Amino acid sequence: MKIRTWRLMAGQGFRNVFRNRIMSLASISAIAAALFVLGLVLAMVLNFNNIISGLESKVEITVFLKDNVQSHEIEAMSRQLNDWEGIKEWKFVSRDEALENWREEWGEQKYLLDGYTAENNPLPDSFHITVENPDYVTEMVEKLRKLTKVEVVQYSKDVVDTITRIANATRILGLAVVVILIIMAMIIIHNTIRISVYSRRxxxxxxxxxxxxxxxxRWPFIMEGISLGIMGAVIAGSLTAGIYYLLVQQLAESPMEGNILSLLQLLPLESIIYQIVGLFLLVGSVVGVIASVLSIRKHLRV
Amino acid sequence: MIQFKNVSMSYDNVTHALRNVNLTINSGEFVFVVGPSGAGKSTLIKLLLKEIEPTEGKLYVNNVDLSGIKPKEIPFYRRGIGVVFQDFRLLPDRTVYENVAFAMEIVEATRKEIRRQVPAILGMVGLSSKANSYPNQISGGEQQRTALARTLVNNPSILIADEPTGNLDIRTAREIMKIINLIHRRGTTVIMATHARDIVDSMQKRVVTFDKGCIVSDEEKGEYSFED
Incomplete structure (x- = not known):
């Protein structure tokens, strides 16, 4: 078809939206609601991911060595660590230093550790390694575990795992809700197009x-579906952006500093809104197209 | 040329809307199709527009077997056939000009072609002054002229008129017949189903009379030969 014809049809589809105001409003609200929830889920998941990667970048690997390690073996390992790629810095902590650190940590209660001396020190020698890139962590851990003098390798994976679990649960639960809402929006758009077809029979x-x-x-009706989807996407996008912006403002102004809530450092609006709005427009128009095509197939006998 | 060869049509396999109809209409002919309600006139028109398929027999239009036209090709087939109805069937939210231009938009004519052709055709049917009026602002006769203008923009070789004067008074009806006659004289084959006895009798054209799905008479320069 010619460009002019496409323009005519897009115009026709757009006009249909206004001809059929009440149903169009219902459709746009439904798709906007579905996309808004999608936006919330997305904003949460993106922030979780941000927190996770922040934590991962700080991940420190602790390598506890076996009890009978000789000093030349420690030197050999040090040289090895110097050769490995992906290590930002490393520090050797001898068992004596470790005991000293322990005492310091316990402060006033350190007398409880008085029974421990250099001879019966239960602590092992250890290396504390910081990696350059969180992606290296797993690989690095595997490599370290293979070394003969290594007893145990620990890294603060627990927190990351927990947040990952929360993020996954949010994603799954949120997307399930989104799918249901999108199906509802589709049914409403389907109905709107059906009425539009009927009124133009x-x-x-x-x-x-x-x-x-x-x-x-058929095309004008598909264009009508797309218009409904895009209008819903625009509304949902503005709503998500507005609410997210207020949330960021609120958290920035709140007096909680340096505690656990510093984890709640939200991503700035600009860094997520383009992705979200882009996705809204895509999902909105795809939903509009599918709903109208289904409606046309069922109700438009041409 | 239009040929019906042993065409029968039944909507329910019990009653027949058309029974074994054989009819040939030459290119450029003017044929009235008359008969009481339910005689099969509308079925004949629906078959010609390929809205329905005959249960039996073959139908040829311009030497093309209609049963061989695929559903996708039907719109292109219909562009060669102009059709007007008793109820005009104009788009109420478009002006006279736009209603006519609409038929050209559908076949994706250029804006230039539309701007050139629509005023010329509105002039031909005497509607130049009503170009910007909406259908509900003009008389029935003017609405039917708009409908005729709409068929003309695509230069159909066949014009089908289904009771085109059914909603019009006798004087307006005669004006419409003048335009249809004008179209006929341009070389267009005209098939007109009608109940208007005085029009049929005064025009001295071929008259095919149907009754109960059969052709009961077919006369050159015929007359309206049955009582309603």
């Missing part, structure tokens, strides 16, 4: 007699 009949092709008759 005379016109469709005339078009058929004049020799309009089936697609010429």
């Amino acid at each position: 005379r016109e469709i009949n005339i078009m058929k007699y004049i020799g309009a092709t089936d697609w010429y008759i």
